[in-house]
Amino acid sequence: MNTGAPWPELSDALPRVLAMQTKLHRWAAADPCRRFDDLANLVYDPAFLTVAWDRVRGNAGARTAGVDRVAPRSVGADAGELLADLRHELKTGQFFPERVREKTIPKASGKLRRLGIPTTRDRIVQAALKLVLEPIFEADFQPCSYGFRPRRRAQDAIAEIHHLASPTRNYEWVFEADIEACFDEIGHQALMGRVRHRIGDKRVLSWVMAFLKAGVLSEGGLNRETITGTPQGGILSPLLANIALSVLDEHFAAKWAALGPEWTRVKRRRAGQPVMRLVRYADDFVVVLHGQRGDAEALWDEIGAVLAPMGLRLSAAKTRVCHIDEGFDFLGWRIQRRTWRGRTGKKAIYTYPSKKALASIVDKVRTLTRRAAHRTLADLLRRINPALRGWCTYFRHGASSRTFGYVDHYAFWRIVGWLRKRHRRLNMHILVRRFLPGWKIRAEGIEFFRAETVAIQRYRYRGTRIPTQWTSATTAA
DSSP: TTTTTTTOOOOHHHHHHHHHHHHHHHHHHHHHOOOOOOOOOOTOHHHHHHHHHHHHHHHHGGGOOOOOOOOOOOOTTTHHHHHHHHHHHHHHTOOOOOOOEEEEEEEETTEEEEEEEOOOHHHHHHHHHHHHHHHHTTTSSSTTOOOOOOOHHHHHHHHHHHHHHTTTTTOEEEEEEEEHHHHHHHOOOHHHHHHHBBBOHHHHHHHHHHHHHOOOOTTTOOOEOOHHHHHHHSSSHHHHHHHHHHHHHHHHHHHHHHSSSHHHHHHHHHHTOEEEEEEEETTEEEEEEOOOOOHHHHHHHHHHHHHEEEOOOOOOOTTTEEEEETOOOEEEEEEEEEEESSSSTTTTEEEEHHHHHHHHHHHHHHTSSSSTTTTSHHHHHHHHHHHHHHHHHHHSSSSSSHHHHHHHHHHHHHHHHHHHHHHTTTTHHHHHHHHHGOOOOOTTEEEEEOOOOOOOOOOOOEEEEEEEEHHHHHOOO
């Protein structure tokens, strides 16, 4: 790639970056032992920096500033000068990341999650590093991992569990696990050891290590060194977390490969010997197992021993063993084997929104429909419609029709209650005639989104046939 070329337009930079990424992915897949040198020139290549800046500026967190007090969306005509300065610093070895600004947000469990917000300049460099490193490491990642990976989603993880736990395969014991403070406790040396397995460019390695060691500015204004972990909130952090957690994927992939071909696995299952599969989404994972409860209980020590070299440990509060008939929650879903409705004696796997997920959308609707939250009905609909539509889109692939009906009924009458509070002098008859003609809620051309009308469609298990944009490009070529 010509690193001396002038700054390209985004329309020209995107295909150039995709072409280079496709080559990197193809080379990595062809040789699992290859170490990539001379990658730094790609990180500060004008095309990569242009695409990285577009990703940073279009990110949902672009309104938030780091310790530099500069939010990416506030950068206007100076973007070209910013990229040029960054490129010069990267080429001459003068680039050093700033501390991340710490921001704590409440978790559903009542605890606090610590986010690290990098500066605008650091976000651009992290995005450029990710553009270079991701296609290389994607060639090594196992198909059982779904979180923070291109073209993979939570529905794929749920579909795989549904596929494995079905009566024909009967993986009925579940080791449901969570890693304690994963992003905060990853060992830097162990992580960099796995990065060095693929990356030989010392400048790229030094940039990655510099981001890990950048430090934190707490909300109280105190500086804190980062001895372990990768800041949750950084663009590069999800990729680094997947690199660290791939030790778990590789462990279970090796156990699966050691079982031999399909007929030997069937023979082991019939003999009562354990056969297990891992399904992981970031630091949340389950191991579904065909065997006995004792085989699942033994995974406590086995998985703990695999994670220990990375400085990680299982969360005692969120890790447990259960039977598929008992059911468990994963990624907002409740997964449980039940008697098949209408078919006596037969059982099926049901996936539907968990109680916690239902409570979250109910709480969201309750918050949005408070009396003083909005000035007009149109303002309320502009806020509540996207929340309902996004929630229903996520859960429309399960047995969710009854839940959608409940959410629709609740949201409808909360809006009616909001109207009655805003117009206390109007009786119900006048209120319906003025604001609810035909019992339909609309204002200024915006109509209330009806959750009960969302069609339910089963998400099909894609297995190992999930292409990346780089394999797709290779196939097209």
